Amino acid sequence: MSSLSSFVKLSNKETILKEWAVLHDRGGFRASDVLAFLVLWFVFGLLQALAGGIIMQLFQIPIIGDLLRFLAPILRILIFSFWIPLLAALAVLAFNIYSRPVVNGQVALSNWRLLYYERGEGRLSRFHHAVSSVNLKDIVGVHSDYQEGFWGKKNLAITVHTKHKDGISLRIGHTGLLGKLPLVGILFRRNTMGPDATAMLPEAFRLIQEHKGRVADTSVSY
Amino acid sequence: MNQNQSTIPSFIQFREGENFDREFYIAHTTLKRFPLGVIMLILVGLAAYVVPGVILIVYFALRKQKISHGYAAITDKRVIYYEFNSHPAVNYQHMRSLHVEEITGMQFRIDHKFWRKSFWMRLQTDEVAMLVGARGYLSLLKGRGSTKILEPGPDSVEFIQVMSGEVAARKFAKV
Numbered sequence: 001m002s003s004l005s006s007f008v009k010l011s012n013k014e015t016i017l018k019e020w021a022v023l024h025d026r027g028g029f030r031a032s033d034v035l036a037f038l039v040l041w042f043v044f045g046l047l048q049a050l051a052g053g054i055i056m057q058l059f060q061i062p063i064i065g066d067l068l069r070f071l072a073p074i075l076r077i078l079i080f081s082f083w084i085p086l087l088a089a090l091a092v093l094a095f096n097i098y099s100r101p102v103v104n105g106q107v108a109l110s111n112w113r114l115l116y117y118e119r120g121e122g123r124l125s126r127f128h129h130a131v132s133s134v135n136l137k138d139i140v141g142v143h144s145d146y147q148e149g150f151w152g153k154k155n156l157a158i159t160v161h162t163k164h165k166d167g168i169s170l171r172i173g174h175t176g177l178l179g180k181l182p183l184v185g186i187l188f189r190r191n192t193m194g195p196d197a198t199a200m201l202p203e204a205f206r207l208i209q210e211h212k213g214r215v216a217d218t219s220v221s222y
Numbered sequence: 223m224n225q226n227q228s229t230i231p232s233f234i235q236f237r238e239g240e241n242f243d244r245e246f247y248i249a250h251t252t253l254k255r256f257p258l259g260v261i262m263l264i265l266v267g268l269a270a271y272v273v274p275g276v277i278l279i280v281y282f283a284l285r286k287q288k289i290s291h292g293y294a295a296i297t298d299k300r301v302i303y304y305e306f307n308s309h310p311a312v313n314y315q316h317m318r319s320l321h322v323e324e325i326t327g328m329q330f331r332i333d334h335k336f337w338r339k340s341f342w343m344r345l346q347t348d349e350v351a352m353l354v355g356a357r358g359y360l361s362l363l364k365g366r367g368s369t370k371i372l373e374p375g376p377d378s379v380e381f382i383q384v385m386s387g388e389v390a391a392r393k394f395a396k397v
Contacts, residue, residue: 007383008383008387013395014390014391014394014395050265057271057272061272096336100336113390128332129330129379129382131330132328133329134326135326135390166326167327168327
């Protein structure tokens with residue numbers, strides 16, 4: 001069973017002819033998480049200052065202020081401790097990295113359609129699913145652009161054009177906005193290219209051409 | 223509206239010969255009583271002076287939430303999407319449908335990210351597209367989605383599992 005048909009419930013008249021694993025995003029830690037950590041630390045620092053201001057105001061309210069004086073030692077740590085925003089930012093980031101899913105993407109060719117399917121199931125209920133499909137008989141062209149740049153930067157863009165306003169567009173390899181930064185961009189690059197990414201295109205061009213317009217046999221009934 | 227009964231047939235009347243099988247509860251707006259925007263508003267209210275913040279907390283804790291619900295179904299002729307909000311201040315009912323025969327392409331995306339959940343669907347025909355949800359806040363600015371970010375409902379994953387194959391089957395595998 002192909003990995004696509006393990007997720008998408010295809011009709012028994014639709015068969016997967018070929019499948020290519022074009023995307024593999026390994027999840028886990030990324031260099032951009034360091035930036036995210038710094039931003040979070042700053043935001044939690046601001047929130048700590050804001051909370052400090054609110055608590056100081058509460059102290060001036062007669063009954064509430066008297067009650068808060070019992071909690072003064074804890075509140076002092078909460079408002080003034082250097083470690084509170086730092087640990088909060090670390091905890092949020094650790095949770096994010098731990099639960100981030102590994103995402104795999106497949107292009108599949110069936111007797112009717114070309115499908116692209118992304119699936120990622122992480123821990124703690126995090127997930128990502130994306131399915132796109134176009135009819136083979138509508139495909140008018142497939143454009144691909146593969147670039148291999150300085151320091152091993154690889155990019156592959158595939159666009160499947162149809163005669164309508166839809167289509168399938170993929171960008172794999174060293175994608176991402178931070179990776180485009182000059183000099184430091186190399187630190188943020190991560191390769192999302194799957195094992196069949198470059199092998200797919202020559203074969204897909206031929207198979208799409210061969211099966212284009214081969215709709216179901218007229219004797220088939222649903 | 224009673225959530226236990228089928229929602230779409232309670233709103234539209236199917237003609238004889240159109241077979242309705244089941245509906246999927248695919249999307250809704252946020253169910254959180256205190257989403258991030260509200261929390262920020264309350265914090266600003268508390269920081270400005272405690273009383274406005276407390277009033278905001280009480281208001282958001284007690285108010286009836288404005289949740290929109292989105293249901294979808296596929297019949298042997300059409301794909302139907304029905305969205306409604308029964309809150310008195312919002313109170314709308316949207317119904318969109320596309321003929322299965324006319325569908326040329328489909329895109330579905332469900333994300334449960336760290337910060338945000340989202341459901342996005344686009345069914346394309348030669349002339350028009352059915353857009354449900356938005357892929358992110360930037361897509362709202364670009365006008366590439368509907369007017370609100372929707373979260374995936376309980377049947378959303380099952381819906382995209384079934385939908386993609388069903389539309390193709392009903393389009394191609396016919397006598």
